[in-house]
Amino acid sequence: MREVRARPLQVFVDRLASHSPLSQEECEAVLSLPSTAMKVPARRDLGFTGNTSHSAHFIVSGLVARYSLTRNGARQLTAFHIPGDVADLYSLVRPGGVAPLHAITETTALCIPHEAIRRVAAAYPAVAEAFWRHCAIDAATVMKWLVNISQLPAAERMAHLICEMAARLGTEGLPAISFDFAVTQEQLGDALGLTAVHTNRVLKALRNEGLATMRGGKVEIHNWTTLAAYAGFNDTYLALETHNSSSPHANDLANAIR
Amino acid sequence: MREVRARPLQVFVDRLASHSPLSQEECEAVLSLPSTAMKVPARRDLGFTGNTSHSAHFIVSGLVARYSLTRNGARQLTAFHIPGDVADLYSLVRPGGVAPLHAITETTALCIPHEAIRRVAAAYPAVAEAFWRHCAIDAATVMKWLVNISQLPAAERMAHLICEMAARLGTEGLPAISFDFAVTQEQLGDALGLTAVHTNRVLKALRNEGLATMRGGKVEIHNWTTLAAYAGFNDTYLALETHNSSSPHANDLANAIR
DNA sequence: CGCACTTTTGACTGTGTTCAAGTCCTGTGG
DNA sequence: CCACAGGACTTGAACACAGTCAAAAGTGCG
Numbered sequence A, B: 001m002r003e004v005r006a007r008p009l010q011v012f013v014d015r016l017a018s019h020s021p022l023s024q025e026e027c028e029a030v031l032s033l034p035s036t037a038m039k040v041p042a043r044r045d046l047g048f049t050g051n052t053s054h055s056a057h058f059i060v061s062g063l064v065a066r067y068s069l070t071r072n073g074a075r076q077l078t079a080f081h082i083p084g085d086v087a088d089l090y091s092l093v094r095p096g097g098v099a100p101l102h103a104i105t106e107t108t109a110l111c112i113p114h115e116a117i118r119r120v121a122a123a124y125p126a127v128a129e130a131f132w133r134h135c136a137i138d139a140a141t142v143m144k145w146l147v148n149i150s151q152l153p154a155a156e157r158m159a160h161l162i163c164e165m166a167a168r169l170g171t172e173g174l175p176a177i178s179f180d181f182a183v184t185q186e187q188l189g190d191a192l193g194l195t196a197v198h199t200n201r202v203l204k205a206l207r208n209e210g211l212a213t214m215r216g217g218k219v220e221i222h223n224w225t226t227l228a229a230y231a232g233f234n235d236t237y238l239a240l241e242t243h244n245s246s247s248p249h250a251n252d253l254a255n256a257i258r
Numbered sequence C: 001c002g003c004a005c006t007t008t009t010g011a012c013t014g015t016g017t018t019c020a021a022g023t024c025c026t027g028t029g030g
Numbered sequence D: 001c002c003a004c005a006g007g008a009c010t011t012g013a014a015c016a017c018a019g020t021c022a023a024a025a026g027t028g029c030g
Helices: A010-019 A024-031 A114-123 A125-151 A154-169 A185-192 A196-208 A224-231 A249-256 B010-019 B024-031 B114-123 B125-151 B154-169 B185-192 B196-208 B224-231 B249-256
Strands: A036-040 A044-046 A055-061 A064-069 A075-081 A101-103 A107-113 A178-180 A212-215 A218-221 B036-040 B044-046 B055-061 B064-069 B075-081 B101-103 B107-113 B178-180 B212-215 B218-221
Touching: A010 A024, A010 A125, A024 A114, A024 A125, A036 A044, A055 A114, A064 A185, A075 A125, A075 A185, A075 B125, A107 A114, A114 A125, A114 B125, A125 A154, A125 B075, A125 B114, A125 B125, A154 A178, A154 A185, A154 A196, A154 A212, A154 A218, A154 A224, A185 A196, A196 A212, B010 B024, B010 B125, B024 B114, B024 B125, B036 B044, B055 B114, B064 B185, B075 B125, B075 B185, B107 B114, B114 B125, B125 B154, B154 B178, B154 B185, B154 B196, B154 B212, B154 B218, B154 B224, B185 B196, B196 B212
Parallel strands: none
Antiparallel strands: A036 A107, A044 A101, A055 A107, A064 A075, A064 A101, A178 A218, A212 A218, B036 B107, B044 B101, B055 B107, B064 B075, B064 B101, B178 B218, B212 B218
8 A cells, every 4th residue: 555646546537537527627536536546466356345345446557346245155246347447436435235346367446435435425526526427437338248148149249248347448549358357267157147167168169159268368250240240249238438539430330239 | 287286305305314424404495406307108218318307306206217228139138217216316416417317107207496405405415425425326326237147047036126126115214124126127128237038037936936926016025034134135225214313213124134 | 307387188968958748827718 | 986008016837048067188387
């Protein structure tokens, strides 16, 4: 833990501004939020005391998973968080019901005290709404995972997750067709509700079908259109680039697929 | 559609106040929100124009389900909404990404324009936070469904849903041990990710195990403690009665189960 | 170089699906 | 009051997707 260099929250502001219109002053208010940096090695939880939280965690770098455990030890991942996300912004309104966060790769995060966030949200309604929307997009993603896990066969679920990560990691409204995604097959299975064995078989099938390859922590999408069609992927729920989009046609393209 | 009698939103205020501390003035502000009543017969969607929404829907009476459809026509319910819920409060921050709502029984709802809600939220930060929390509790429920559908066998999932509805429909922190839940087995299956056939078999099993009976649109819980233990149910995620609780021991009891 | 973890593959099993038929229940019209 | 129709519910039998168990091959790190 150490005090942080100038403007570390710029990426967060960019993310908020991508889905919510914010004035210069409002951006400044978010940028000036106090924060403390923490570095978490791979395969460790970001520490909470118990399951009660007093600060939110902004992801600067790394890959983080939110998860839940069941009685019999089964693990279900409920989100992947990438740089620019505040992994547990919802903890502001549900401090006693936070799910644990696990650093999949080495992660740098900024802890932002709830009171500071609440102060900014109270002073700037548009910022409060942006925070709320940030949470709502996360909720929409969870709902999509619910529908997919419940209704899609394993291979389509896998393809959909790959599309989702590609869309989120992409820039300028275009999905990333090649990106780092350093999850093990077991973690991937925990996200998709599959065993590691079946995850392996599904990845093999996607590879053989020429849709996507996932190996050594990297994803290669062979043909975005084909993969997205196979997965039934439509990026609307991610609310990417609805404001100030420099390439609005990209969304149209993705939407047209389905 | 007709203009509405005095204080129809009192139940909503009560709900908000149950999880968020609100002053008299803040309660008044919510109560004075403009609204238009609508009555929807059973087995009809609450109508939206397209999937874009300009108002939120407060449920006065009836049972409403939120759902998503997949390409191949499969249906997944993603929430049950009971009186006191605003079924689509999140539509305020994601007006273009709303999921359809289906009236399972005859339903009376109040349409509240987004601008009016936004105005009150901007004027009263505590109200904004209460709205945000209302959405966050819904999101936590969806996350719980995700974990259950992905990780629990069918019977435990069913038991968990029965516990959840009992807890939500209960009063004074105590779960309802007997309540109306007029879903068909097909709808129940759509909520749990099961076929109607298997739903029927699971209900039969729960009946034979003496855990709960569901018949004719009514649920009877034979032994709450046994059922909750069987389902691994813990009501924390529902954030019931965290403020102004007249019987705080009730939560302790429920939490003690797990 | 050796140990631990991850990935890969095979064979068998089981939970839940699919297909099919039959029963119950309720509302409606003769 | 009864016949009928259409849902909803119930049950059976066969099947399939994914899980379980087991073992081997690959990978990376100390």
